[in-house]
Amino acid sequence: MGISRSLLEHFLNWVLKIQTWQAVFLVQIRVLVVFSNLWWLVSGLGSMSSIAISYGENGPVFCGLKSDGSHLVTCYGSNSAIIYGTPAHFPFMGLTAGDGFVCGLLVDSNQPYCWGSSRYVQMGVPQPMIKGAEYLEISAGDYHLCGLREPLTGRLRNYSLVDCWGYNMTRSYRFDGQLQSISAGSEFNCGLFSQNRTVFCWGDETSSRVTSLIPQEMRFQKIAAGGYHVCGILEGANSRVFCWGGRSLDIEEEISTAYTGQGNVDSAPKDPMLSVVGGKFHACGIRSSDRGVTCWGFRVKTSTLPPDGIKVYEIAAGNYFTCGILAEKSLLPVCWGLGFPSSLPLAVSPGLCTPSPCLPGFYEFNHESPPCKSLNSHVCLPCSSACLDDMYQKAECTLKSDRQCEFNCSGCYSAECFSNCSSSSYANAITGRKTERFWSLQLPVVVAEVAFAVFLVSIVSLTTILYVRYKLRNCRCSDKGLKSKKGKANGSSFQNDNSKIRPDLDELKIRRAQTFTYDELERATGGFKEESQVGKGSFSCVFKGVLKDGTVVAVKRATMSSDMKKNSKEFHTELDLLSRLNHAHLLNLLGYCEEGGERLLVYEFMAHGSLHQHLHGKNKALKEQLDWVRRVTIAVQAARGIEYLHGYACPPVIHRDIKSSNILIDEEHNARVADFGLSLLGPADSGSPLAEPPAGTFGYLDPEYYRLHYLTTKSDVYSFGVLLLEILSGRKAIDMQFDEGNIVEWAVPLIKSGDISAILDPVLKPPSDLEALKRIATVAYKCVRMRGKERPSMDKVTTALERALAQLMGSPCNEQPILPTEVVLGSSRLHKKSSQRSSNRSVSETDVAEAEDQRFEFRAPSWITFPSVASSQRRKSSVSEADVDGKNLEARNLGSGGNGGDGLRSLEEEIGPASPQENLFLQHNF
Numbered sequence: 071m072g073i074s075r076s077l078l079e080h081f082l083n084w085v086l087k088i089q090t091w092q093a094v095f096l097v098q099i100r101v102l103v104v105f106s107n108l109w110w111l112v113s114g115l116g117s118m119s120s121i122a123i124s125y126g127e128n129g130p131v132f133c134g135l136k137s138d139g140s141h142l143v144t145c146y147g148s149n150s151a152i153i154y155g156t157p158a159h160f161p162f163m164g165l166t167a168g169d170g171f172v173c174g175l176l177v178d179s180n181q182p183y184c185w186g187s188s189r190y191v192q193m194g195v196p197q198p199m200i201k202g203a204e205y206l207e208i209s210a211g212d213y214h215l216c217g218l219r220e221p222l223t224g225r226l227r228n229y230s231l232v233d234c235w236g237y238n239m240t241r242s243y244r245f246d247g248q249l250q251s252i253s254a255g256s257e258f259n260c261g262l263f264s265q266n267r268t269v270f271c272w273g274d275e276t277s278s279r280v281t282s283l284i285p286q287e288m289r290f291q292k293i294a295a296g297g298y299h300v301c302g303i304l305e306g307a308n309s310r311v312f313c314w315g316g317r318s319l320d321i322e323e324e325i326s327t328a329y330t331g332q333g334n335v336d337s338a339p340k341d342p343m344l345s346v347v348g349g350k351f352h353a354c355g356i357r358s359s360d361r362g363v364t365c366w367g368f369r370v371k372t373s374t375l376p377p378d379g380i381k382v383y384e385i386a387a388g389n390y391f392t393c394g395i396l397a398e399k400s401l402l403p404v405c406w407g408l409g410f411p412s413s414l415p416l417a418v419s420p421g422l423c424t425p426s427p428c429l430p431g432f433y434e435f436n437h438e439s440p441p442c443k444s445l446n447s448h449v450c451l452p453c454s455s456a457c458l459d460d461m462y463q464k465a466e467c468t469l470k471s472d473r474q475c476e477f478n479c480s481g482c483y484s485a486e487c488f489s490n491c492s493s494s495s496y497a498n499a500i501t502g503r504k505t506e507r508f509w510s511l512q513l514p515v516v517v518a519e520v521a522f523a524v525f526l527v528s529i530v531s532l533t534t535i536l537y538v539r540y541k542l543r544n545c546r547c548s549d550k551g552l553k554s555k556k557g558k559a560n561g562s563s564f565q566n567d568n569s570k571i572r573p574d575l576d577e578l579k580i581r582r583a584q585t586f587t588y589d590e591l592e593r594a595t596g597g598f599k600e601e602s603q604v605g606k607g608s609f610s611c612v613f614k615g616v617l618k619d620g621t622v623v624a625v626k627r628a629t630m631s632s633d634m635k636k637n638s639k640e641f642h643t644e645l646d647l648l649s650r651l652n653h654a655h656l657l658n659l660l661g662y663c664e665e666g667g668e669r670l671l672v673y674e675f676m677a678h679g680s681l682h683q684h685l686h687g688k689n690k691a692l693k694e695q696l697d698w699v700r701r702v703t704i705a706v707q708a709a710r711g712i713e714y715l716h717g718y719a720c721p722p723v724i725h726r727d728i729k730s731s732n733i734l735i736d737e738e739h740n741a742r743v744a745d746f747g748l749s750l751l752g753p754a755d756s757g758s759p760l761a762e763p764p765a766g767t768f769g770y771l772d773p774e775y776y777r778l779h780y781l782t783t784k785s786d787v788y789s790f791g792v793l794l795l796e797i798l799s800g801r802k803a804i805d806m807q808f809d810e811g812n813i814v815e816w817a818v819p820l821i822k823s824g825d826i827s828a829i830l831d832p833v834l835k836p837p838s839d840l841e842a843l844k845r846i847a848t849v850a851y852k853c854v855r856m857r858g859k860e861r862p863s864m865d866k867v868t869t870a871l872e873r874a875l876a877q878l879m880g881s882p883c884n885e886q887p888i889l890p891t892e893v894v895l896g897s898s899r900l901h902k903k904s905s906q907r908s909s910n911r912s913v914s915e916t917d918v919a920e921a922e923d924q925r926f927e928f929r930a931p932s933w934i935t936f937p938s939v940a941s942s943q944r945r946k947s948s949v950s951e952a953d954v955d956g957k958n959l960e961a962r963n964l965g966s967g968g969n970g971g972d973g974l975r976s977l978e979e980e981i982g983p984a985s986p987q988e989n990l991f992l993q994h995n996f
């Protein structure tokens with residue numbers, strides 16, 4: 071019954087999705103036939119304009135120069151740092167925006183001024199700023215800003231200077247030749263030379279090959295960089311667009327699962343274009359014939375299409391949505407894509423003001439209020455080219471107005487033309503005949519479209535059903551008898567909707583977690599008094615309490631915030647997950663209470679608080695107490711907890727918020743992974759994207775997940791890598807008191823250069839042999855690789871850390887074993903009362919066996935499988951693709967220089983044959 075109900079639900083879900091998709095598809099086909107190729111969506115980054123779009127984890131923002139000629143900026147969106155930081159009284163020449171920030175070119179000083187919340191681009195006038203430097207244009211990438219200096223004079227007149235600030239780019243670049251304009255992509259920049267109209271790009275941390283694929287022989291009128299590609303409008307009469315980059319990357323594979331789209335962003339349409347903008351994985355252009363919008367490239371599945379038949383003066387793109395300024399009196403922006411309102415209530419300027427008269431090919435924009443402050447300045451818009459096929463040119467483009475087209479009513483074949491002409495007297499006479507002719511032409515097309523769509527939908531349905539069945543078979547949990555439950559869970563390819571997992575859980579909750587009344591918990595915590603509060607998170611406060619039976623507990627109480635929905639979601643996620651998970655190094659949930667608006671979770675109390683408190687608290691003694699062995703032990707234990715989530719829970723769990731404040735330390739200094747409020751269920755190999763914006767904590771957030779919304783267990787690996795760096799260095803993940811505020815950016819180059827001691831916490835004396843810490847630093851460095859595929863899996867990480875710990879502890883016959891086995895690995899601690907344990911006991915093999923027995927004896931009757939594999943067994947079976955990749959990469963790194971070779975040994979080597987001493991230690995302890 072369970073299986074069939076669940077299957078039915080899934081099937082119905084799919085059918086619904088297919089129907090929606092079918093409807094969209096049919097609309098798309100119609101639009102394709104009638105209005106050529108108006109069906110792609112965009113989003114993007116780009117060059118300076120009168121409008122700019124910022125994106126990022128704090129939400130999108132649209133900013134534009136007001137249409138009243140004041141040059142003042144107005145913004146709309148959800149990133150409060152940008153909205154509240156908008157300088158209301160500074161006039162700007164133009165705007166550009168990146169991830170979490172917007173910059174404008176100040177009218178008065180010709181220098182950039184930025185506002186928002188970027189960690190990389192300084193707010194205000196970016197520093198260092200060369201005194202007296204003036205800029206012609208500015209352009210922002212994801213985490214950087216570049217400015218093209220005003221043309222140089224004297225002996226430097228044949229050079230151009232571009233100054234950049236932000237992630238990896240703070241320096242000046244000098245170019246041989248004059249640059250007309252610049253455009254910034256995600257992590258690169260391009261410039262267009264004025265004389266030979268060729269393009270030069272530099273940067274490109276993303277290996278999207280924009281720099282190597284530059285079409286040397288092509289000449290461009292203008293260029294626009296997107297996330298990983300560049301598009302340019304070619305010189306010459308046809309003004310076609312050519313795009314390059316973004317192709318050769320494996321990124322392509324990844325985006326193809328997260329986005330829909332025929333072809334790539336480099337298959338630009340043939341239509342002549344007036345303007346082009348680059349989105350993250352797409353591009354959009356304004357068609358020269360009718361100022362309509364055409365977009366191409368990859369489209370986020372759930373995003374909206376550009377409104378039918380709009381005409382725009384200018385467009386700009388964020389990462390997943392695009393906005394255009396309507397080519398009508400209102401000058402209102404209209405937006406499409408993902409996660410932004412479709413229309414915005416602020417009239418904005420359609421272009422930048424230039425002090426010189428408009429050149430041939432441009433006309434001067436006229437509006438009721440002059441668009442520029444100075445009467446000598448003008449907004450010059452490019453003239454549209456030839457009219458549509460069933461139109462004729464009534465008037466040419468002049469300095470004062472664009473060319474005018476009118477429908478040729480005797481030769482209509484577009485619906486627009488028919489509807490237009492039907493209002494004229496001429497058309498009245500021939501309407502009947504024309505409509506008949508129109509339908510006689512269109513009917514076979516419509517029938518063919520419908521037949522094709524039905525065929526396609528059938529194929530998709532069939533494939534979907536086969537895929538669902540395959541997926542249902544794929545996730546095997548251990549116990550046969552539990553299959554029915556697993557079937558239900560497996561059906562959800564990637565759960566971020568907790569309601570879907572709840573039916574299974576109600577049962578489990580009752581079985582595993584006790585319900586408490588609010589009164590009980592209020593009594594236990596002394597009325598949630600301030601003195602019992604032991605911690606505070608974004609959505610909750612944590613109190614120490616004592617239950618009636620004397621058990622000391624931690625009670626997590628959701629704060630009464632405006633975002634009750636989010637609170638409730640996190641509460642249920644945590645409750646659901648903890649009810650089904652069980653591991654020595656995960657924080658145990660004892661019960662919960664949900665009464666009225668109150669939501670409380672009751673956990674085991676962790677006497678030593680969080681790792682964050684130890685590493686970064688004011689108490690230096692606490693930090694010193696955490697010596698190297700303790701730190702590495704905590705790392706091993708936390709790694710094991712995460713490894714369990716990824717490898718043994720079924721379906722796997724992705725924690726999404728691994729950080730030092732979520733690693734708690736119990737009475738016996740064992741680490742426990744806590745806080746499952748953001749966790750998601752999903753198969754480890756899921757290729758599905760997440761529709762919701764990435765979540766996690768700044769500094770720990772996997773950049774790949776953040777950029778691509780593509781979540782795998784490797785995102786936790788990244789966060790764990792940051793945690794390892796934090797443990798080694800004692801620095802916070804983000805600490806702006808240092809020049810290099812981001813721990814990854816600071817530590818990775820040092821590790822790569824083999825200078826491990828430079829990153830070690832100065833509070834602790836370095837161990838006599840640095841080898842073990844070198845190994846850990848190497849693991850950390852591999853965990854924080856930009857590409858998830860190149861990061862090791864958690865089981866590899868655990869094994870490497872275990873080996874490092876063994877090495878750090880000297881030898882198996884260490885005179886003073888610092889931590890006993892159960893503390894080192896903790897598995898035997900599972901479900902054992904702490905009082906039964908002795909932290910100084912030496913553990914014999916019999917003890918281990920007993921502990922193992924106990925583990926099985928007390929194992930919860932959950933369908934979640936349990937890690938019963940010995941470390942050594944796991945080691946043999948865990949050669950993942952990623953690690954092999956990693957190995958190759960390392961081999962290359964090593965080949966190029968011996969320095970730091972040890973530090974950069976591949977993980978494969980890391981866990982290669984153990985020395986006899988290590989073997990002995992491992993056999994004894996693991």
Ligand SMILES: Nc1ncnc2c1ncn2[C@@H]1O[C@H](COP(=O)(O)OP(=O)(O)OP(=O)(O)O)[C@@H](O)[C@H]1O
Pocket residue numbers: 604605606607608609610611612624626657673674675676677679680683727731732734744745
């Ligand atoms: N079981 C527990 N025992 C003792 N202290 C705890 C326990 N659970 C949480 N804490 C303390 O409360 C703090 C807040 O925990 P919580 O999980 O609510 O938020 P967080 O993870 O720190 O932040 P955020 O929710 O923003 O991610 C922890 O950092 C820790 O110091």
